[in-house]
Amino acid sequence: MPEPAIECDAVTKTFGDSEALRGVTFTAAAGSVLGVLGPNGAGKTTTINILSTLLRPTTGRATVAGFDVVEQAADVRASIGLTGQYAAIDGLxxxxxNLVLFGRLRGLSxxxxxxxxDEMLETFSLTDAGDRRVSxxxxxxxxxxxxxxxxxxxPRVVFLDEPTTGLDPRSRREVWDLVGSLAGQGITTLLTTQYLEEADALSDSMVVIDRGEVIADGTAEQLKRRIGGSYCEVTPLHAGDVDRVAEALAGLNGLEIDADAGTVSVPAPxxxxTLSEVFRRVGxxxxELTDISLRKPSLDEVFxxxxGAPAGRSEATRGSVPAGRSEATRGSVPAGRSEATRGSVPAETS
Incomplete structure (x- = not known):
């Protein structure tokens, strides 16, 4: 079996009395994109800093490109590329x-x-702007x-720590394309992000870190299956019709009402x-409906x-599905609203 490009084994990190990481363990296959998710202060940036040799782990062991991050730190640095949350380039x-400077710092003649x-300017579609100040x-x-x-x-491994934070949608899409090109070159990428749709679109597998611990890992589909299967969701045009829709769907197991969102949902095993039966009853x-759809859980809901982050639902309707957040197989009823707008996790500051 090929050696993982990144391996963390029970890594801990303490700062005084504070435990930033508490036994983090995961691997990333060579040439893959690993998404690291977690709320504010979960330990994502601390993990990257250890893997890139900027911090030493308190206990545990980590390797990157086959090199130990403590014992072979120089070899690790020679094997990686690192982009932090803020651009580390000279605007003047x-x-x-800038590219020549970094090349010289990395030992190139x-x-x-x-x-x-010149090659990188062409690859990144910056040739026309290459002789302009970065500012x-x-x-x-x-x-x-x-x-x-x-x-x-x-590099053999690239760390991208929230690379699209603060970018407009078009710029974010450009960075997405770049991440895809890295995978195409066989470069392993570890990506932390505050945008769940970004991890869903780019990652081959994911690790969820919370309070310094890995609480889940797997592909997006595997994580989504952990919180349940498909469900059918109905959104009446008028909020006053929610109760009528619920009455029509009575008897279907697991019926739930989200009064705030004005939706009624039922599991769709x-x-x-199941969608056809819901169509028949509601029809x-x-x-009048705004939307009727067969959905899978979204990565937002997995998160x-x-x-345990609040999903914006009252206790009375806890467990119902937020409208407009999941992937949908649309029915024939006009949606009358935009596609899912996914939530985001605040950028980590620690």
Whole structure:
């Protein structure tokens, strides 16, 4: 079996009396994208700092690219690229000058550094802006050149610590494309993010950290299955019709009402068959609907369920599904609203 590109084994980290990490254990396969999720202060950044040799673990062992982060720290540093939450580039230099500088710092000759800078500018679609000061770049361009600087000396593993924080949707999409290109080059990527949709879209597997401990790991689908299967959700156009819809669906197991969202949901163990039955019952009412759909749990709901974060529901309707947050297989009724807007976790500050 191939050796993992990243391996954490019972890693702990204490700062005085505070336990930042409490036995973190996980692995990342070579050439994969591992998403690390967790609420504010969970320990995500501390984990990256240990794996990138910026911090020493208190106890436990970690390896990156086959090298021990304590005993072989220099080898680890030579094998990785690192992009933090904020761009670590010089705004007074041009994009090209920043890339050459990083190349020289990584041991490339002047000629090799210039050649690599040209290559990275082309790869990251920055050639036209290469001779402009970085201070004139947009947020997305700054992030791209920041990531490019981390790749000047081709790494085996890249750490991206919340790389899209503060970026507009278009710039975020550009970074997503870059992460996909890294995987295509066989580079292992560890990605921490405050955007759950980002982890869902980019990660081959995920680790959820809360209060310094790994509380879940697996693929997105595996994590979603942990909190239940598909369900059918009905949203009447008028809130006053929620009770009528609930009465029509009475007798279906697990019926739940979300009064705040104005939805009624039932488990759908039979998939389309359950959806058809819901269609039939609701259709007989003649009630106008905003949406009727067959859904899977979203990564937002997985996060809320695993970390205990409040999902914005009252105790009376606890367990019902928030509207507009899950992946949907839409029915034939016009939705009348935008697709799911996923929640986000506040950026970690510790």
């Amino acid at each position: 230099l041009t994009g090209r000058e 002047r000629r090799a550094a210039r050649a690599r800078a 004139t770049y947009s947020g997305g361009m700054r992030r791209r050149v920041d990531i490019a600087c981390g790749l000047v000396a081709p 039979d998939g389309i068959a 007989d009412l003649g009630v 809320f369920a695993l970390t």
